[in-house]
Amino acid sequence: MPEDRDYAVVGKNERKVDGVGLVTGRPKFVADLVLPETLHVKILGSPLAHARIVDIDVSEAEAMEGVVCVLTHTNTPPTRHTTAGQGYPEPSPYDARMFDPKLRFVGDRVAAVAAETESIANEALKRIRVEYDELPTVLSIDEAIRDGAPVVHDEKDSTGIYDAAKNTVADVDIDVGDVAVGFEASDVVVETTCETQYAQHTPIEPHVVLAYLDSDERLVLRTSTQVPFHVRRIVAQTLGLPLRRIRVIKPRIGGGFGTKQEVLLEDIAGLVTLRTGRPALMALTRAEEFIAARTRHPMRVRVKLGAKSDGTLHAIEMEALSNTGAYGAHGLTVLANTGSKTLPLYNKAPNAHFFGQAVYTNLPVPGAYRGYGATQGYFPLETAMDELAERLSVDPIELRLKNHIRVGETSPIFEKLGEGREGVSQTVKSCELARCIELGAERIGWAEKRGKRRPDGPWVHGVGMSIMMQGSGIPEIDMAAATIKMNEDGSFNLLIGATDIGTGSDTILAQMAAEVLGVPLDRMIVTSSDTDITPFDVGAYASSTTYVSGTAVVDAAKKVRAQILEVAGPLLDADPGELSLENAAVVAPDGSHVGLDRVCQRAMYEAGQFQIGATASFVPSESPPPFLANFVELAVDTETGRVKLLHYVSAVDCGVAIHPKLAEGQMEGSIANGIGYALTEEMLISSRGRVRNPSFFDYKIPGALDLPPIDVILVDSFEPTGPMGAKSVGEIGINGPIPTIANAIYDAVGVRLRETPFTPERVLAAIRAA
Amino acid sequence: MMITVSINGASKRWSIRTGETLLSVLRREGYLSVKCGCGTGDCGACTVLYNGRAVNSCLLLAAKADGAEVRTVEGLAAGDRLHPIQEAFIDEGAVQCGYCTPGAVLSAFDLLSRNPSPTEGEIREALSGNLCRCTGYVKQVRAVQAAAERMRSDGDA
Numbered sequence: 001m002p003e004d005r006d007y008a009v010v011g012k013n014e015r016k017v018d019g020v021g022l023v024t025g026r027p028k029f030v031a032d033l034v035l036p037e038t039l040h041v042k043i044l045g046s047p048l049a050h051a052r053i054v055d056i057d058v059s060e061a062e063a064m065e066g067v068v069c070v071l072t073h074t075n076t077p078p079t080r081h082t083t084a085g086q087g088y089p090e091p092s093p094y095d096a097r098m099f100d101p102k103l104r105f106v107g108d109r110v111a112a113v114a115a116e117t118e119s120i121a122n123e124a125l126k127r128i129r130v131e132y133d134e135l136p137t138v139l140s141i142d143e144a145i146r147d148g149a150p151v152v153h154d155e156k157d158s159t160g161i162y163d164a165a166k167n168t169v170a171d172v173d174i175d176v177g178d179v180a181v182g183f184e185a186s187d188v189v190v191e192t193t194c195e196t197q198y199a200q201h202t203p204i205e206p207h208v209v210l211a212y213l214d215s216d217e218r219l220v221l222r223t224s225t226q227v228p229f230h231v232r233r234i235v236a237q238t239l240g241l242p243l244r245r246i247r248v249i250k251p252r253i254g255g256g257f258g259t260k261q262e263v264l265l266e267d268i269a270g271l272v273t274l275r276t277g278r279p280a281l282m283a284l285t286r287a288e289e290f291i292a293a294r295t296r297h298p299m300r301v302r303v304k305l306g307a308k309s310d311g312t313l314h315a316i317e318m319e320a321l322s323n324t325g326a327y328g329a330h331g332l333t334v335l336a337n338t339g340s341k342t343l344p345l346y347n348k349a350p351n352a353h354f355f356g357q358a359v360y361t362n363l364p365v366p367g368a369y370r371g372y373g374a375t376q377g378y379f380p381l382e383t384a385m386d387e388l389a390e391r392l393s394v395d396p397i398e399l400r401l402k403n404h405i406r407v408g409e410t411s412p413i414f415e416k417l418g419e420g421r422e423g424v425s426q427t428v429k430s431c432e433l434a435r436c437i438e439l440g441a442e443r444i445g446w447a448e449k450r451g452k453r454r455p456d457g458p459w460v461h462g463v464g465m466s467i468m469m470q471g472s473g474i475p476e477i478d479m480a481a482a483t484i485k486m487n488e489d490g491s492f493n494l495l496i497g498a499t500d501i502g503t504g505s506d507t508i509l510a511q512m513a514a515e516v517l518g519v520p521l522d523r524m525i526v527t528s529s530d531t532d533i534t535p536f537d538v539g540a541y542a543s544s545t546t547y548v549s550g551t552a553v554v555d556a557a558k559k560v561r562a563q564i565l566e567v568a569g570p571l572l573d574a575d576p577g578e579l580s581l582e583n584a585a586v587v588a589p590d591g592s593h594v595g596l597d598r599v600c601q602r603a604m605y606e607a608g609q610f611q612i613g614a615t616a617s618f619v620p621s622e623s624p625p626p627f628l629a630n631f632v633e634l635a636v637d638t639e640t641g642r643v644k645l646l647h648y649v650s651a652v653d654c655g656v657a658i659h660p661k662l663a664e665g666q667m668e669g670s671i672a673n674g675i676g677y678a679l680t681e682e683m684l685i686s687s688r689g690r691v692r693n694p695s696f697f698d699y700k701i702p703g704a705l706d707l708p709p710i711d712v713i714l715v716d717s718f719e720p721t722g723p724m725g726a727k728s729v730g731e732i733g734i735n736g737p738i739p740t741i742a743n744a745i746y747d748a749v750g751v752r753l754r755e756t757p758f759t760p761e762r763v764l765a766a767i768r769a770a
Numbered sequence: 771m772m773i774t775v776s777i778n779g780a781s782k783r784w785s786i787r788t789g790e791t792l793l794s795v796l797r798r799e800g801y802l803s804v805k806c807g808c809g810t811g812d813c814g815a816c817t818v819l820y821n822g823r824a825v826n827s828c829l830l831l832a833a834k835a836d837g838a839e840v841r842t843v844e845g846l847a848a849g850d851r852l853h854p855i856q857e858a859f860i861d862e863g864a865v866q867c868g869y870c871t872p873g874a875v876l877s878a879f880d881l882l883s884r885n886p887s888p889t890e891g892e893i894r895e896a897l898s899g900n901l902c903r904c905t906g907y908v909k910q911v912r913a914v915q916a917a918a919e920r921m922r923s924d925g926d927a
Contacts, residue, residue, distance in 0.1 A: 032802040204869045204870045502868065669866065704898045
């Protein structure tokens with residue numbers, strides 16, 4: 001390893017900075033702030049998948065005692081915008097308005113009521129009379145792209161839609177070399193098409209916002225968001241307010257996973273508060289969350305691989321069709337990521353083609369979801385790799401080792417395919433994937449278990465594997481800033497726009513600053529995600545925080561460190577260049593030292609007085625991929641189709657883990673989420689577009705009894721461009737379970753599952769059809 | 771109607787509305803560690819100890835709690851000294867977003883008060899009513915094991 005990695009704080013399992021408050025249940029979350037006179041806001045959702053509002057009569061609702069404000073399309077701003085909390089200008093179409101006279105999915109906003117209590121608001125919703133003109137619906141990808149299909153977005157004022165008349169939100173088509181020639185010159189060609197389902201993030205805290213006016217009549221939005229600065233900008237745009245009139249505060253939030261990278265409630269609660277002058281609390285119920293919040297994009301993805309007889313990939317083609325539901329939030333970028341986060345992994349193929357479309361339907365609205373398209377892409381890619389290995393009669397591990405990207409290598413895909421536009425060229429500077437594969441294979445017992453089809457009553461055992469990469473932020477787009485200022489007891493305020501959504505980013509960013517400043521973690525006072533106080537950061541998405549925000553923090557800390565040494569020089573009668581910082585003191589080469597408190601007191605009160613402090617910003621020029629090898633051992637019940645996971649192993653190269661337990665936690669949580677996605681989670685939708693299972697009782701996410709032993713191996717690695725050697729770890733794990741389990745099912749019973757989730761019905765049907 | 775509840779060791783008289791759940795009353799009275807994640811008894815974020823047993827407070831009518839003993843995590847630490855389960859949840863990395871944490875801690879408390887040496891299966895059973903989307907339960911299970919060990923050696927259960 002090239003760098004000095006003798007860290008004092010980084011790489012240690014420090015106590016999470018917000019840990020004590022969370023285990024003692026202190027009121028840290030949005031709805032825990034109780035303000036007098038708070039109104040409760042509820043939404044009337046569309047009962048129809050596609051309709052126009054012919055007439056809406058709210059007079060009876062408005063007349064109810066306790067009803068304070070009713071909002072509909074007739075009394076709210078018509079500004080088109082996107083709900084996607086992305087950097088400006090957003091790569092998502094401006095196809096949404098606050099309340100639209102046209103409704104495009106069951107649950108779409110018809111009206112909102114603000115009332116003295118939640119029950120009055122709910123009662124008032126029932127008294128709103130709406131006359132609908134029901135329209136023909138588009139309820140699948142195939143229906144959306146059919147000639148003469150009903151047009152979901154026929155309005156004139158939406159912008160940024162690729163071809164609205166054909167329900168096409170986005171279209172991507174990039175080429176490297178010539179795949180037709182490549183397949184022609186291949187000795188073996190395999191092709192597979194996989195379909196993924198509607199699935200939801202289900203943070204245990206549903207979306208919630210509390211809006212209120214501060215003493216200067218500014219609108220404060222205390223909200224459960226991953227993107228406070230984007231919320232401020234999009235709410236200002238939607239409501240036509242100057243940005244400076246809005247303050248967004250993100251307190252602790254109860255998980256995000258992508259669904260809170262979206263502005264779903266803040267515009268309504270904000271407008272209620274502006275209209276009434278009163279605080280407004282708006283919280284989705286779990287059912288509303290399932291019906292009207294965001295989901296993962298269901299996709300149909302076809303992968304074709306061509307290889308030489310020695311196993312070298314020669315051509316890869318991936319075609320993706322993505323259902324982006326009633327609105328195009330994240331439609332283009334999730335689609336692009338399906339190729340851009342998967343194809344560079346197999347950079348040995350000189351010919352590659354990625355193309356696809358994202359289409360509108362009258363179905364629930366997908367958005368950002370951990371994995372962000374890569375999850376959908378790896379299912380067919382890693383299934384096809386397994387099939388190719390079989391055709392070539394080589395071990396699937398050998399085929400991957402022969403073809404995966406290595407240190408010093410690049411892929412033309414990096415440059416051709418970016419975040420809704422061209423990408424950024426980069427070479428890989430850290431990759432321990434071969435080691436990940438080796439360690440994972442050893443842990444699962446690959447050599448002994450593979451291909452044995454060991455029976456156990458009606459059960460048959462199998463093992464499967466897959467590999468993958470993700471990114472670390474969006475290069476040349478993402479921006480993060482950090483401010484550090486010093487206090488005269490030798491402590492520091494760390495002010496960061498970075499958004500801790502439960503990941504522990506407040507802690508790991510403070511660890512990085514403490515490391516540079518030579519202080520224990522408890523000297524860092526972290527304030528994050530308050531648009532009035534903290535500097536800008538795009539927020540928590542795209543696996544960006546550790547790498548992008550982390551670099552900003554390290555740079556700010558280095559500037560502060562230089563100031564401290566300048567001030568300490570005269571105190572120690574030494575040249576600042578020879579001084580070092582350790583144990584909360586400045587140390588001279590002769591061993592004499594002065595405490596940081598003394599240094600700050602001098603700067604504040606004695607000589608050359610100034611505030612020791614600095615701000616640094618960072619925009620990454622590349623997005624170093626973390627790498628992952630997944631293995632699973634499972635058993636399939638050939639009589640019932642049930643799949644039982646016995647052991648799941650994930651070996652990951654995320655660079656230096658700033659906080660190993662939190663890094664493992666990111667992996668364990670994303671694997672659990674991925675296992676649910678692979679086996680049980682599926683939003684069932686009726687023939688009229690209604691979500692049929694909007695509860696945790698009917699939509700099964702894994703509980704503590706539903707998961708196998710999960711082993712996470714953090715493989716030793718160092719990313720030279722990363723802060724203290726770190727890359728990212730937030731998303732990659734969720735991509736693993738589907739292809740890994742699918743390949744293990746094949747190993748056990750010889751059938752390929754190409755549609756998720758792998759329910760007993762689907763597995764049994766596949767076994768019987770074989 | 772009025773109910774009398776012993777909450778975290780203190781006796782309180784609360785006015786409640788017909789049909790109101792214990793969850794709703796507890797939050798109104800300032801016990802904000804008790805969270806709502808579904809309102810249908812499926813997620814366990816609203817778990818409290820009701821006469822010593824972990825229950826979903828969203829399913830319990832407040833009227834039923836008249837005369838009952840209720841405990842929330844606000845009543846778990848002894849002053850500044852965290853309960854060993856709370857300590858272990860922090861030290862093992864079992865807290866991510868923290869929204870499900872109070873409920874999971876109370877389910878673990880219920881388990882360890884009845885069974886000081888649970889197996890991993892028993893721990894998973896005890897936590898099975900507390901959905902967590904962040905952790906995959908790996909570190910929660912380890913935290914309960916670590917807490918059990920500490921409570922046994924401290925004689926602290």
